Amino acid sequence: MKTAKLIELERKSADLRAACRDALHAIGEGIESNTVDEQRKLEREHDKLMNEWELVQLDIADERANATDAEAREARRPGASGTAFGTDDGSASYGDSYDWTDKRGNPVRVVGRGGSISERRHTGPSVGDLIRAKIAGPRNEAEERALSEGTDSAGGYTVPTPLASDFIDLMRARSVAIRAGAMTVPMDSASLSMARLASDPTVAWRAENAAIAEGDPTFERVLFEAKTIAGKVTLSRELADDSINIGRMIQTALAGAMAVELDKAAIYGDGTSDAPTGVWHTSGINAVSMGTNGAAFTAGYDEILDAILELKNDNAADPTAMIANPRTEIALAKLKDADSNPLTVPGLVSRIPLLSTTSAPVDETEGTATNASSIVLGDFTQLMIGMRQQLEIRVFDHTMTSNGQLTVLAWMRADTQLAQPKSFAKLTGIIPA
Template sequence: MSEYVRALKRGTMNNLHAPAGDRHIGFDRGDLIPDDHWSVRQASDPTWFSAPVDLGSAEAELAADHWRTGRELAAVEERNSGALETWPAGQQERFGNLTRRQERTREALHGHQVDHIRSLAAGGATESGTPFTAGGTPRRGDPLQGAQTLARGQKITDWLRTNHPHTHDRGGGDLSFDRYLRGIVTADWRGADEERALSVGTATAGGHLVPSPLAATVIDLARAKMRVAEAGATFVPMTTSTLKVPRLTGEGAPAWRNENATITAGDLTFDAVTFTARSLDRLVIMSRELFEDSDPSASTVIAHSFAAQLALELDRAALRGTGSAPEPRGMLNQSGITATAHGANGTVITNYDWWLDAVGAVRANNFEPTAHIQAPRTSTSLAKLKEATTNAYMSPPPSMLPMLTTKQVPINLTVGTSTDASEIYTGQWNQLAIGIRVGFRLQPLLERYADSGQIGFIANLRADVQVFQPTAFVVDTGVRT
């Protein structure tokens, strides 16, 4: 083993350079790299790792191609600024081609590694750091490792623990947001040693930067209360103020051809949606008695209060945000959605046709709708529909999707001469994305509400809303009862 490789194993890379005989390959973070099979160090580019190659020739060639492609991608991005759609057409095409090439080599390389590990496992041996156990039994890898987006049921707390384990180095027990708040306000840290350790160094002139594990807990509580999350919206944890996420814009099409005829190219085309963290401030007021007297060992009353208020506003912005800075652009105001108006003055609900038509419109665009979101009044009106002849309550069609209700869909909209109109939102909801900074800031207001026996907090969260595929959604307007 060369001195360079030993240094990599020890993590002491200062003033060392690779010998001429060592080959090195770069990998994206999150690639499957067995600890004993690779010697890994972080390269000068913080998004890459470098590793000496100890591979068969085919695998080494794939790894080298993966590294070269990644460097070419980085060079293309460095030459072009702004959103991907503003780049010259040739640069956009090159970026898409390189992205597809890198994904192909990544999958092929992963397949080589899995085959190698399985062959060891079949003989009762393993390599440390692999997702396989001895005896040939595979263990599923962590789906959150390196994940850029989170689906319904995947928690930000788990994502943070997997991808940023240093944030959980201290206070790995049952952390409580309520105990943390009580400590920073009253300086009473009894029973909150772990929360106190996390609070060190978080106070600033602008308030307290809530430690990431506690912030993620509150954000997960807010997600659980959001209707768009229940419908299946995608969440994007943001660790920087802006984040680009690739989006498929064209799939091409296969074509029949004659013998010896030229094959028609049908490449996939991509652009990117850019999340920009926008500030959302929320004032939360609670009684001093509730704050001081709730059981500090088990209470989550305060955390739920914060989460409920954040959830309401995030739901509203995701559905109806204007897009005028600093407010994100919600579903209603996105270009490309299908908007269905019901009359110049709105129309009263008489049957289930609008919901069935909305489902059909989404499917006509090659998407599969997962839920409707509407006002509680709309669901009540549907439930009260009766047969004209028997006066029996009308049964909904068996194919109806879930109907989720939220008061963030208004029932007092003006349509023509009517002032009681509402809306219905239908779509494949994983095409709606909520970007959230993993963390938020709190400013206690200890004196402002003292004369009424209350305590106030200003919570500052940074988030954004983007739609991956607008044609996956239908919005019905002019809905009356």
């Protein structure tokens, strides 16, 4: 349901988009007749409008997440209809920020999907602006000052923390794991230790003077160790020189590609090749198989219900999402009854959002099957993605002099951990019909 604020923001977004198109048209119309100064003025006006439009997009994403969280809290309210498990009052909304502590008692800021790791909204040049400035030179004092502060002796550029946080938020907005509810832990160092509960304490009724049941809770250490994720974009010099929006194009491409890789690691990473270990490969999560050699969805949703039962048996919180490959999503949508009508989805399943991502593999091995896939479901607020708030960008030109190309390389560091492995289940062995 759209809120009044969201409707207002979407209207403002449409107006700014139209203004950006008009500004871009004015630049094109004036290429032959305008002076260099006039063209630069038009470009600055266009960039200002684009900055305003991008800020509105972040506001829209925040408002949509807040509205979704409000609906989720209402659905989990005691006595509300459509509650999948228990009577969670929604106080632990995954759209909020939480203060955890590390092993020394220092506060650790944990941010939900509707929050932002930025302490404040950045209003200066964007990452895209600085990429363009590294390629073609700064257009104004703000870009020149930012580059002079961040450029190192090797020609790289370390993005200031507030601006890097905005780029990370852009990545997070494109991440399926974050949309599912995963929490972001900003890391101020290369490693960060937190604690998680491995087993519950023993509690039992007792008679007067009888012995109290023994059984202390077991705690484990969750250790984030920042691992490097990198991406690059190669383009021609002509494109870099002639395209006024090249910086934003590169920023969007890098953010999108890094978000896909982050999803792949957070959900399916196996810990090899210096990548994080994701939900699927974490020891202790629940597992249900479609069959010894895998099987297709043909009869209904029984296996998904079996996975939900595993979570219920572990007293896990409501699943916030199911994540699968688009192949699986479409296979479920095609299920029909004996009269060829779309199959009714059980309430326990229909209440859980199904999110799809091409990061989900379709070449897993299940017995003799080598084309299997999985559904990962659970309370994704228990998935924590640690992110170093440091982003570095380098522009290379000498390595591709022969074909006149430039390469923009960006890298940052991240890791993933589960606060409660029993909050997740995987349904494996899903093969095509």
